Amino acid sequence: MLETEPGGATIRAMAPGTLKTARIVAAKELRSCLRDPQTLIYALLLPLALYPALFWVMIQVSSLIEGRRALREVRIEVIAETAAEADAALALVKALSAGQLSADGSGDTEAAADDSAPGDAGTDSLRVLAGPHGLDVDACVDRLRNAADARANAGGDSARGAAPPADAVLLVRSDPNAPLLLLKLGTRPDSELAAARVEARLAELAAAARENAARAHPDPVVLRAPLAVVSRDLSSGAQQGAYLISVMLPMFVILMAVFGAFYPAVDLTAGERERKSEETTLLAPAPRGGLWLGKLLAVAALSFAATLLNLFGIAFAANHLLAMLGADGIEVRLGLVEIALAMPYAAVLVLLVAAILTGLGSLTQTFKQGQSLLGGAQLVFMLPALASSLPGLALSPGLAATPIVGIALALRMVLRGGELEPVGLLIAFASHLVYALVATFAALRLMGVELDADGRAPGLARVRAALLPRKSLPRRTP
Amino acid sequence: MNANAERHAVETRQLAKTYADPGKKGVVHALEGLDLECRYGEIYGLLGPNGAGKSTTLRILATMLAPSAGSALVDGVDVAREPLEVRRRIGFLSATTGLYQRLSPRETLQYFGALHGMPKERLEERIAELFDAFRMHDFADRRCEHLSSGQKQRTSIARAVLHDPPVLILDEPTTGLDILATGDMIEFIEARRDSRRCVLFSTHVLSEAERLCDRIGVIHRGRLLASGTLDELRAMTGETWLDGVFRALVKNAQGRAPAPFEEGAPA
Numbered sequence: 102m103l104e105t106e107p108g109g110a111t112i113r114a115m116a117p118g119t120l121k122t123a124r125i126v127a128a129k130e131l132r133s134c135l136r137d138p139q140t141l142i143y144a145l146l147l148p149l150a151l152y153p154a155l156f157w158v159m160i161q162v163s164s165l166i167e168g169r170r171a172l173r174e175v176r177i178e179v180i181a182e183t184a185a186e187a188d189a190a191l192a193l194v195k196a197l198s199a200g201q202l203s204a205d206g207s208g209d210t211e212a213a214a215d216d217s218a219p220g221d222a223g224t225d226s227l228r229v230l231a232g233p234h235g236l237d238v239d240a241c242v243d244r245l246r247n248a249a250d251a252r253a254n255a256g257g258d259s260a261r262g263a264a265p266p267a268d269a270v271l272l273v274r275s276d277p278n279a280p281l282l283l284l285k286l287g288t289r290p291d292s293e294l295a296a297a298r299v300e301a302r303l304a305e306l307a308a309a310a311r312e313n314a315a316r317a318h319p320d321p322v323v324l325r326a327p328l329a330v331v332s333r334d335l336s337s338g339a340q341q342g343a344y345l346i347s348v349m350l351p352m353f354v355i356l357m358a359v360f361g362a363f364y365p366a367v368d369l370t371a372g373e374r375e376r377k378s379e380e381t382t383l384l385a386p387a388p389r390g391g392l393w394l395g396k397l398l399a400v401a402a403l404s405f406a407a408t409l410l411n412l413f414g415i416a417f418a419a420n421h422l423l424a425m426l427g428a429d430g431i432e433v434r435l436g437l438v439e440i441a442l443a444m445p446y447a448a449v450l451v452l453l454v455a456a457i458l459t460g461l462g463s464l465t466q467t468f469k470q471g472q473s474l475l476g477g478a479q480l481v482f483m484l485p486a487l488a489s490s491l492p493g494l495a496l497s498p499g500l501a502a503t504p505i506v507g508i509a510l511a512l513r514m515v516l517r518g519g520e521l522e523p524v525g526l527l528i529a530f531a532s533h534l535v536y537a538l539v540a541t542f543a544a545l546r547l548m549g550v551e552l553d554a555d556g557r558a559p560g561l562a563r564v565r566a567a568l569l570p571r572k573s574l575p576r577r578t579p
Numbered sequence: 580m581n582a583n584a585e586r587h588a589v590e591t592r593q594l595a596k597t598y599a600d601p602g603k604k605g606v607v608h609a610l611e612g613l614d615l616e617c618r619y620g621e622i623y624g625l626l627g628p629n630g631a632g633k634s635t636t637l638r639i640l641a642t643m644l645a646p647s648a649g650s651a652l653v654d655g656v657d658v659a660r661e662p663l664e665v666r667r668r669i670g671f672l673s674a675t676t677g678l679y680q681r682l683s684p685r686e687t688l689q690y691f692g693a694l695h696g697m698p699k700e701r702l703e704e705r706i707a708e709l710f711d712a713f714r715m716h717d718f719a720d721r722r723c724e725h726l727s728s729g730q731k732q733r734t735s736i737a738r739a740v741l742h743d744p745p746v747l748i749l750d751e752p753t754t755g756l757d758i759l760a761t762g763d764m765i766e767f768i769e770a771r772r773d774s775r776r777c778v779l780f781s782t783h784v785l786s787e788a789e790r791l792c793d794r795i796g797v798i799h800r801g802r803l804l805a806s807g808t809l810d811e812l813r814a815m816t817g818e819t820w821l822d823g824v825f826r827a828l829v830k831n832a833q834g835r836a837p838a839p840f841e842e843g844a845p846a
Contacts (some may be wrong), residue, residue: 115696116667125693129682136681136722377677383643384676386666386742387694551645 119394122387126395131402134365144361144403148411152418171226175295178267180232180241186273187234193273193281197229197302227298230267238272238282245270245284249292268295348490350415351512354408354443355450355486355505359479361407362454365400370462370548371471393548397541401455408447412440442515445530450508452537454482460544464563485509496525502532543568586655588746588777589617589640593649595801596635609635611801612649617779617794619745622772624792625781626825632801633781634673637750640779641671654745667695670739673750680724684715684734687723688741695742709737729760736767747771749780753787765791785821795821797828804828 117125134140177197181190236244248266268291272282281303285296373379382392461478465471482505489509494500496514501507511529514521550563596610610632617623627633638644640653642662651658654668679687685706692702710716713733718726723734739747749768753761768791771778782788788795789809796806805815805828813819816827 116663117694117696122694125690129679129686129690132686133679133681376680377675378679380643380673380676381678381738384641384666384671385691385694386663388663 117387117391119388119391122385122391123394123398125387126385126392127398127402130365130369130396130399134368134399134403137364137368140364140368140403143364144407145410148357148361148407149414151411152414155418170294173291173294174226174228175269175291175298176228176230176267177269177271177295177299178230178232178244179271179273180236180244181234181273182237182275184234186275190234190273191231193271194229194231196306197227197271197299199302227295227302232267232270236272238284241270241272241282241284245286249286249289268292269299271299348492348513350412350516351509352486352490353411353415354447354512355482355509357411358404358408358447358451358454359458359482362400362404362451362458363475363479365403366455366458366462367465367468367471367475369396369400370459371465372468374465375467389549390545393545394541396548397455397459397544400459401451404451404455405447408451409440412443416440439516443512446508446511446515446533449530449533449537450505453504453533453540456537456540456544457481460540460547463544463548481505489513496522496529498525498528501525501528504533504536508533587616587652588619589615589623589651589653589779591615591636591640591649591651594636594639594646594651595648596632596639596644597647609801610639610647613798613801613803615796615803615806617746617777619777620772620775621793622768622778622780622791624788624795625779625798626785626788626795627781627798628829631798633798634750635801636798637671637673637748637779637781640665641669641748642666643671667742668744668746670742670744670747671750672735672739672748672752674752674754675750676735678723678726678731678734678738681722683720683722684726684730684737685719687734687738691738691741697742705741705743709741713737728756729763732756732760732764736764740771745776747776747778747780749778751781751783753782753784785825789821797825799829799832802832804832 134144179190179194179197181187232244245267248268251266268285268289270284272284274280274282283296283299286292373382383389385392458475458478461474462471465474485503485505486509488494489506494506494510496507496510500510507529511526514526546568547563591613594610594613594615595608597606597608599606613632613636615636625633625636635644639646639651640658642658642665646659653665656664656668658665679690682690688706688709689702692705697705710719713736715730715733715737718730723731726734747768752768753764756764765787768778768780772793780791792809794806794808795812797804797812805812807815809821809824812821812824812828816824816831818824818827
């Protein structure tokens, strides 16, 4: 025994105060949470691995889609509006059937209408069909629609029976000044693909024609494509990346903070109640305020870890992701300075998130109830986070003090780099610190409302008892 | 003179507890003026039907519930005024007191030892003593979620007596235990009497009460109907067996206005 009293034998020692209790409890709760697979996945693994995993999945999906598109055979039918354009249409069939359209790029220029089935010429991926003569635009439209219906009725199987209908139609107009008319069905991927391939081939043919003309008449103006416009963004890739970060990243940071806090908040409140270890916690010989605070700090710590890991995950994978999305020139620079500047805002954010989710979690009796309640409560954070990604929002004093929106806009500013707006940043930090402290106070009071001997009490009565003194339910002893 | 000879280990005066009743928008009177005294070195059994107020009484003494009226002292300390000090002087265990599933027994004891403020070296010594006493070495570092019910029970007991409290409060401690674990629990309770601690426990199992208790209190509808040794209760009711005593007391209480039997009074 340490020290004993006469008759009794209590081991006497210096009891920890509220803050030390909170530290002991937080350490224990963190240890416990980090042994829970769900918490590990949602609070640590997902924030860190989400973007690299997205990067990997996009590569795989992109490769798969591109591979399937390249192998997909589509058909275009060239039709002459009158018999007078029949020769021109046939010439077009031959030109379009040149081998550059093949999927493997083998350059098979021999394929032509008379090499294939009657009225049929083409390659493995695009077959160019010589259609009938003497059809006007309306007739072509009907023909294309009927063809689509026929294909749909045949189950989309182009390999059965007679040659399948075309996916798009290229009409050679009777008016020599009228351009070729390309008819497609935008709701059908095969039709879109056929039209895209034909357009690409027509562009090549036009370029070749201009080159031939230039050789005959060496005037550089002839080489220009008529009315062609090429736009150029004068922003650097890094600037574009910073803009992208500023719009999207705050939303992701807030979502990840909520993700990181969600399971621990349920686990340490409703989960503990369900596992019947809440009574054990209540027996702890320590100030109850320290017990609740320790739980709340553990949730906040995991939320903070999720936020930080998410930022590092983005810094690692964002450039690869943007390249996969076709934005090769955009460069994401998320340096340690930007991350360090974001930390104070992340800290008040996670405290606010942890307090609200833990406080609400304490109203529930089972893990399932906790998940249901907190699942809806996540919208409190997600909707303002989404709203803050709208273009044109600035860190004005009013918006800076708006819950969640202010933090998102402040994060937008510091993560973007460049010029900072000190007044707005200060208001955002101070106001959210106040919100976080108020939410913490309310959460501690909610957790301190006494339940009956069976560990139950109505949720609304608990809220009233927590927020309004002398209401129906008593408070737990300190 | 021993300081503890002058005071009771547990003492309640006109203890009352009301709960909000959400269904009826009224209140439920779980305890109505309970007077109870338990001495050091004795095992006191609290008997009563379901809903009599046993669990509420014990949870007030363990500071998990706040009394609505009256007073309760544990080891001379008021549960309402100094709840933290009370928690440092009691060990509490019930059939529903769960363990932290993802901690091992060793981590559980280290956690409670830290909250008691026990110095690390002394804590490790004490944990080793308890592991020896309760034969816990084989599963000391296994997570509690993987323990058998008997191993969990031993861990819970070790947690409750880690700080060697003068008062042990047990709420139906053998409920749900198998025969072997029940035997272990009964041996443990008997051992506490020998070490001059007070054990206050509630039970439905009358044979346990007959075997273990130095004194028995019968509680019904939030009031103490009678309190005394088994012989005194027999004398009060004229019944031989405890179940007869219990039924006579409850029947008497249901049949007329509550008038608790006094200790040592004739039947």
